[in-house]
Amino acid sequence: MTMRWDVTLAIIAMGVVTYLCRAGGYAVLRAVQTPPFIDALLRNLPAPLFAAYVAIALSKQDLAAALASIPCAAAHAKWGNFGLSIVVGVAAMAALRWAGM
Amino acid sequence: MRIVFTSAGILRGVRRGVPLLLGIAPFGAVVGVISLGKGLSLAETLLMSALVFAGASQLLALELWTDPPDILAVALAAFVVNIRMVPIGAALSFWLDHLKGWRLWGSLFVTVDHSFALSVAENRAGGRDAGFLFGLGVFTWFGWLISTAVGHVMGSVVALPPDHPLFFAATASFVAILIALWRSPGQDLPPWILAAATAMAAQMLHLPAPLPLLAGAFAGAFLAAWRETRKARA
Numbered sequence: 001m002t003m004r005w006d007v008t009l010a011i012i013a014m015g016v017v018t019y020l021c022r023a024g025g026y027a028v029l030r031a032v033q034t035p036p037f038i039d040a041l042l043r044n045l046p047a048p049l050f051a052a053y054v055a056i057a058l059s060k061q062d063l064a065a066a067l068a069s070i071p072c073a074a075a076h077a078k079w080g081n082f083g084l085s086i087v088v089g090v091a092a093m094a095a096l097r098w099a100g101m
Numbered sequence: 102m103r104i105v106f107t108s109a110g111i112l113r114g115v116r117r118g119v120p121l122l123l124g125i126a127p128f129g130a131v132v133g134v135i136s137l138g139k140g141l142s143l144a145e146t147l148l149m150s151a152l153v154f155a156g157a158s159q160l161l162a163l164e165l166w167t168d169p170p171d172i173l174a175v176a177l178a179a180f181v182v183n184i185r186m187v188p189i190g191a192a193l194s195f196w197l198d199h200l201k202g203w204r205l206w207g208s209l210f211v212t213v214d215h216s217f218a219l220s221v222a223e224n225r226a227g228g229r230d231a232g233f234l235f236g237l238g239v240f241t242w243f244g245w246l247i248s249t250a251v252g253h254v255m256g257s258v259v260a261l262p263p264d265h266p267l268f269f270a271a272t273a274s275f276v277a278i279l280i281a282l283w284r285s286p287g288q289d290l291p292p293w294i295l296a297a298a299t300a301m302a303a304q305m306l307h308l309p310a311p312l313p314l315l316a317g318a319f320a321g322a323f324l325a326a327w328r329e330t331r332k333a334r335a
Contacts, residue, residue, distance in 0.1 A: 025188065049181060089268050090270050
């Protein structure tokens with residue numbers, strides 16, 4: 001159960017930032033009226049973030065990763081269960097690796 | 102009607118959280134396995150899960166993880182992913198505005214997308230017990246802690262090569278989250294394509310992480326916000 005000070009510091013920084021998003025956002029948005037554009041920007045941030053992440057992640061991997069993403073996405077569109085979608089994606093990747101990709 | 106915070110409400114939230122564990126546990130296990138792969142100890146993994154309690158940002162931070170860790174990069178990653186929680190807190194004001202002290206700030210600490218959505222549904226159905234949000238949040242917090250620990254322990258029992266299919270689980274998680282955020286082609290395709298293209302372009306310019314991600318995310322969000330507010334003005 002070792003803990004390095006630099007890793008601990010990085011985790012605490014993540015925790016503080018995350019709690020500021022959770023609680024600070026509530027506190028600030030209760031106190032002040034933000035412009036509609038900022039509201040819309042915050043509301044619309046998650047999806048482009050994940051679009052950018054998926055693009056970067058796939059660009060760093062081989063063709064098998066792009067192919068395995070398709071059944072993973074289809075499974076989530078069909079059933080909407082995160083656990084199942086991850087299992088389908090990993091199983092597709094395992095099948096592609098087994099097939100020699 | 103008066104908003105209350107009772108132990109019955111907390112228990113009701115806990116009971117509602119049980120089926121959610123099916124979705125949370127594999128995701129948590131993946132975070133545990135990946136954190137092991139990045140060299141984090143079990144104690145460090147548990148500390149991250151306990152303090153951050155946000156799977157997507159933990160995965161993203163682990164993706165950017167270096168040795169020694171770049172504190173600014175992982176904090177920025179946590180901020181960018183979790184900024185979506187800013188409006189979530191405000192949207193729960195129907196209950197939170199009636200709470201004080203640990204009930205208010207503790208509820209916010211354990212609020213995640215699942216507990217937010219289910220609390221909104223509970224409120225719409227006439228629920229007036231804010232303990233529901235707290236109970237659901239604390240239960241999923243424990244579930245998250247245990248599942249990341251199990252992933253970390255299992256990962257150390259079975260040594261996996263770097264190209265093992267299990268490591269694709271991180272990318273699969275983000276693909277699934279992206280699909281979950283889908284609304285319609287008209288609303289989503291332009292900002293998503295702009296986000297992906299901007300991120301790729303920034304990466305081709307060899308900008309350091311997480312700048313390509315930030316550039317893509319904010320380019321896409323800016324376009325989506327501009328289209329949304331333009332529509333509202335028209």
